[in-house]
Amino acid sequence: LATIAQWEQKPSAEYGALSVFREAFGEPDDWQVDLCTSTASRILTLCARQSGKTSSLAAIIVSELLTKPGCTAAILAPTLQHASEVLHRTRAVYAAIGRPAGALADSALRLTLNNGSRAVCLSAERSLRGFSPTLLVADEACLIEDSTYYAARPLLAATKGRLIATSTPRGRFGWFYEAYEGNASGESWRRFKVPAIEVPRLTEDFLSGERKALPAAVYAAEYDCVWMDDTFGVWSKAMIDAAFNKETVPLW
Numbered sequence: 001l002a003t004i005a006q007w008e009q010k011p012s013a014e015y016g017a018l019s020v021f022r023e024a025f026g027e028p029d030d031w032q033v034d035l036c037t038s039t040a041s042r043i044l045t046l047c048a049r050q051s052g053k054t055s056s057l058a059a060i061i062v063s064e065l066l067t068k069p070g071c072t073a074a075i076l077a078p079t080l081q082h083a084s085e086v087l088h089r090t091r092a093v094y095a096a097i098g099r100p101a102g103a104l105a106d107s108a109l110r111l112t113l114n115n116g117s118r119a120v121c122l123s124a125e126r127s128l129r130g131f132s133p134t135l136l137v138a139d140e141a142c143l144i145e146d147s148t149y150y151a152a153r154p155l156l157a158a159t160k161g162r163l164i165a166t167s168t169p170r171g172r173f174g175w176f177y178e179a180y181e182g183n184a185s186g187e188s189w190r191r192f193k194v195p196a197i198e199v200p201r202l203t204e205d206f207l208s209g210e211r212k213a214l215p216a217a218v219y220a221a222e223y224d225c226v227w228m229d230d231t232f233g234v235w236s237k238a239m240i241d242a243a244f245n246k247e248t249v250p251l252w
Helices: 004-008 017-025 030-037 053-067 080-096 146-156 174-180 204-213 216-223 237-243
Strands: 042-047 072-076 110-112 118-122 135-139 162-167 190-194
Touching: 017 030, 017 053, 017 080, 030 053, 030 190, 042 053, 042 174, 053 072, 053 080, 053 118, 053 135, 053 162, 072 080, 072 146, 080 110, 080 118, 080 135, 135 146, 146 162, 146 174, 162 174, 204 216
Parallel strands: 042 162, 042 190, 072 118, 072 135, 135 162
Antiparallel strands: 110 118
């Protein structure tokens, strides 16, 4: 098995995220090609359910572990159970390409390779301190509390690492909504939007059944990537925004 020094001499192109994805899953969708080949340091991906976002994250994580010996890839999620599911997919991808760097440790919350790289699961349920990842992925980011996100960001300071956040939309609030809609100042994000209609695996027959089974607002969020208004609010955000239209002439 390769040592860290040997892995540092190995061409990284062989284990690029796109190559890893293709070997594990076959041909990706167009948006997955763009995501896997993006070099942006900050990425937001707004995706329909079952669009393949977790598989894409897993391929990116495996690529990170293999091409950057000794690195840490951190998986942030609303709960440790959710983060462990992302790591489970990551382990499956790693197995699918033949586990080229072996494994020193393999558990539900951590995967450590023989080249010194590791993937770890994080959430608000455990301390976020003590890690310096080169890659931080946040899955179902809309469900990650602002305080947890703010606590996780400094982990990237020393490594100048990448942050990739993916989510199905929820309400019009929170850090992910603000960042995706461009209201967060001082940072440049590469944004992806993947509604169900752009996912070949989600057939019209399936989506037609979901439209009939789900409330319209829920379907719009889960499959059309539409932000939901607060279901307990009396006024929608569109109505509130219209009330503050600066072009309206005062009556007095």
